[in-house]
Amino acid sequence: MIAVGINGYGTIGKRVADAVREQPDMRVRGVAKTSPNHEAELAVENGLPLYGAVEDRLDLFEEAGIELAGTVDVLVADSDVVVDATPSGIGAQNRELYEEHDTPALFQGGEDAEVADVSFNARSNYGEAVDADYVRVVSCNTTGLSRLVAPLRKEYGVEKVRATLVRRGGDPAQSGRGPINDILPDPVTLPSHHGPDVKTVFPDLDIDTLGLKVPATLMHMHSVNVTLSTGATAPEVRDLLAGEDRIHVIPEDTGIDGAGALKEYALDRGRPRGDLWENCLWGESVTTEDGPGGTDLYLFQAIHQESDVVPENVDAIRAVTGAADREESMATTDENMGMGL
Numbered sequence: 001m002i003a004v005g006i007n008g009y010g011t012i013g014k015r016v017a018d019a020v021r022e023q024p025d026m027r028v029r030g031v032a033k034t035s036p037n038h039e040a041e042l043a044v045e046n047g048l049p050l051y052g053a054v055e056d057r058l059d060l061f062e063e064a065g066i067e068l069a070g071t072v073d074v075l076v077a078d079s080d081v082v083v084d085a086t087p088s089g090i091g092a093q094n095r096e097l098y099e100e101h102d103t104p105a106l107f108q109g110g111e112d113a114e115v116a117d118v119s120f121n122a123r124s125n126y127g128e129a130v131d132a133d134y135v136r137v138v139s140c141n142t143t144g145l146s147r148l149v150a151p152l153r154k155e156y157g158v159e160k161v162r163a164t165l166v167r168r169g170g171d172p173a174q175s176g177r178g179p180i181n182d183i184l185p186d187p188v189t190l191p192s193h194h195g196p197d198v199k200t201v202f203p204d205l206d207i208d209t210l211g212l213k214v215p216a217t218l219m220h221m222h223s224v225n226v227t228l229s230t231g232a233t234a235p236e237v238r239d240l241l242a243g244e245d246r247i248h249v250i251p252e253d254t255g256i257d258g259a260g261a262l263k264e265y266a267l268d269r270g271r272p273r274g275d276l277w278e279n280c281l282w283g284e285s286v287t288t289e290d291g292p293g294g295t296d297l298y299l300f301q302a303i304h305q306e307s308d309v310v311p312e313n314v315d316a317i318r319a320v321t322g323a324a325d326r327e328e329s330m331a332t333t334d335e336n337m338g339m340g341l
């Protein structure tokens with residue numbers, strides 16, 4: 001059993017904890033938190049040992065009547081691997097703690113790539129993370145693009161990717177984020193950071209990305225154009241992508257016309273927190289056109305920012321501990337989380 005410590009029990013941390021608990025070969029050793037909020041209560045209710053992440057905030061837990069199992073350094077020492085799911089920038093500060101205890105750690109996409117030896121997407125470069133000490137599970141958008149690019153590259157070759165990312169302004173609970181009534185080129189300069197981030201997974205990929213932010217909390221939407229090296233028809237590409245376990249090709253007759261309907265669908269299907277771990281890609285949007293530089297492929301996909309990185313974290317745990325190869329890990333993760341819609 002791999003003992004997994006989770007430092008930061010917020011949007012990503014609590015989802016990773018739940019996914020780890022579903023796996024037959026790992027268990028949550030404990031979770032570390034800074035505040036005795038409702039998520040701390042949830043951890044305790046779920047029977048997870050709770051550790052205080054910041055020394056001078058330990059009193060707050062006592063005042064709130066929440067019992068701590070210890071401080072975060074004990075959790076790190078007692079874990080085989082730590083998933084750092086703290087806010088952007090804090091992970092890099094925590095690296096020293098993991099080094100002190102010689103505990104391998106996973107960081108999240110909000111950290112700079114330099115924080116880790118490998119930027120990770122299970123479908124694309126699992127092998128590079130095997131036995132690595134520090135791995136960064138790339139962001140939600142980079143995960144979504146990497147899952148798409150990996151099979152296309154293998155099957156057809158990719159000359160160039162151009163993607164426009166219409167991004168949610170904030171997660172549902174982030175009441176301070178915006179815009180409230182605006183549409184922002186974000187950043188207004190090109191490329192957005194997403195293209196370079198995808199290149200941390202595929203260093204030789206030619207990719208340009210543009211970003212916008214809109215008043216939405218549900219999901220991101222990608223409008224993607226990929227120039228393929230060899231010819232392909234739309235039905236062939238659709239079949240290829242439908243064969244990917246972490247891509248859900250939305251059939252034409254479902255009436256799912258956007259992110260709202262997708263979230264409703266996930267809730268109706270009993271998905272925890274209404275999570276959509278898969279890229280949700282509209283089958284009807286898959287279009288190909290022969291051009292001078294290759295075959296141009298166009299499509300739309302929606303990415304659930306709060307959850308698509310969760311199965312990737314589970315696989316990264318197996319990679320750094322050398323517990324399984326890519327195929328075995330992804331199959332185990334998917335089966336036990338209930339991947340597939």
Ligand code: NAD
Pocket residue numbers: 007008009010011012013032033034035039053054085086087088089090108109110111138139140171305306307309
């Ligand atoms: P979050 O704010 O929801 O959760 C972070 C948690 O860490 C909170 O519970 C916070 O109290 C706690 N925390 C703060 N300082 C801490 C410290 N020093 N030690 C331990 N815990 C601390 O953030 P999130 O959305 O879960 O993001 C975590 C990481 O995942 C970031 O790198 C982010 O960029 C990345 N990420 C977020 C999303 C998303 O859409 N939310 C998607 C993909 C990746």
